[in-house]
Amino acid sequence: MLLWLWVCPMDDILELGLIDLETWCLARGLKKFTATQVFQWLYQKKVTSFAEMTNVAKQARAVLSEHFIVGHLEITERYHSTQDGSTKFLMKLVDGRTVESVLMPQKGRLTLCVSSQVGCAMGCTFCKTAEMKLVRNLTTAEILGQLIGAQRESEQRISNVVMMGMGEPLHNYEAVIQAVNRMTDPKALQMSNRKVTVSTVGLAPEIERFGLDTRVKLALSLNATHEAGRLEVMPVTRKYPLDEVLAACKKYTTLTKHRVTLEYVMMAGVNDTPEDHKRLARIASVFPCKINLIPYNPFPGSPYQRPAESSIMDFHKYLADRHFQVNIRYSKGLDIMGACGQLATR
Ligand code: SF4
Known part of the structure; x- marks a missing residue:
């Protein structure tokens, strides 16, 4: 219809x-x-x-x-980081619920981290949003409304979008696909496909569909290099084992000729061992990808610690020496609880 x-x-x-x-x-x-x-x-x-x-x-x-x-989300609170210039917005939805979006200035670009759900059902143990459980999906209008609302606040054009805020984007598949396609539509928000990234914890069937339904980029939140480790931090692994997720990513890269970004939140003593170095290198050899190492951002009551700087550098060196494209991504907005894994509203 x-x-x-x-x-x-x-x-x-x-x-x-x-x-x-x-x-x-x-x-x-x-x-x-x-x-x-x-x-x-x-x-x-x-x-x-x-x-x-x-x-x-x-x-x-x-x-x-x-x-x-004409929908627009009401920005009810703004938190400005004194450390890195990022801003976290609390945005009110029509039903009074709220979501968070984070605007992050970086060299030559301005990136908005956008939410796809109020809360999240995935239960990742390192993430504050998981404590909220899933409240509801956002509509396409509410996803786009975050970008339009944040753009109104900034004189500089928002150049990049990462769907890595609250929620698992592929768990709200239809609304997210419509929203990212509107972001890149030349008649709508006119962003480049290369500058919009959707991140997933690994919903294998949706990863396969993703390459058919949109041209924007895909990131896999990997966070462990073996099945038991992934199961410990990401319960979704019970439904979609690591092998199945990696096979779906491989199909995605074959279909689209795009690389996948592997996001790897580094937690001290959990996933930063020399064995992890080797296993991550093996995983990254399965399909074209680049790797982002993200030092963990603790929040009050969080069960994990950020690794020592030397451990982060060792991991980076191991991968870089083997010619993988690898970056260390220090999250923005730490002082405003706006960093990766710290978003949650009441
Ligand atoms: S990391 Fe992402 S998918 Fe996992 S609980 Fe947090 S918001 Fe949900």
Whole structure:
């Protein structure tokens, strides 16, 4: 069924893609190009009301505002890091729940870390969001709303998006695919496919679909180099064993010719041993990839410690000496609880 047939009154207009909006406009006796005009106002000028869409016919604006709201998430709190210039936003959803997004300036780019769910069902033991359990999925409009809202706050253009905030993006598959495709749509947010990355803990069936449904990049949150270790920190391994996840990633790289980014949160004494060095090198040889080593960010009550700097450097050297593309990613926003694995709201 076409989307416009089941759009309820006062739905958020950001839910609709261009074709659906064109179809909706035609069905209401409006011109097809009204949809393109509305898209420009929403995604390029980032307005918050139909009244501001001054080149759209008055009658069309009236019809649109009878049926839709122009969604925007209310930013209720801002936390600015004094250490690295990053900002964590607390964004309020229509039902009063909140999600967090983190804006991170880096050399020559501005990256937004976006949430896909309120809470998360995956239960990773190193992650504060897991304590919330899954409250609900975000809609496409709410995912896009974080980016549009954060962009309104910044004079510099947000150049990169990482879907690594609260939630497991591939557990909210349809909404996330629509949102990332809207981010990269030349008629919508016009971002480069190479600058949008979706991270997963390893939902193998969705990894295989991902390469067919979008051109944006994939990151696998690996975090352990063997089955038992992964099971300890990421319970999802019970459903999708490591071999199955790696096979899905291999298929993804064959299909798309893209590399996968392997995210590896380093926890002292848990996954930073010399055996881990060797096993990670073996895993990284299975398909084209690059590796991000992420020193663990503790939070109050967290069961793990960050490894010593020497352990981080040893791991990096082992992989770099064997010609893997490897980076150490020190998380931003540590002093505002905005770093990797620290996001959670009440
Ligand atoms: S690391 Fe990601 S997938 Fe795991 S519990 Fe946290 S938010 Fe969920």
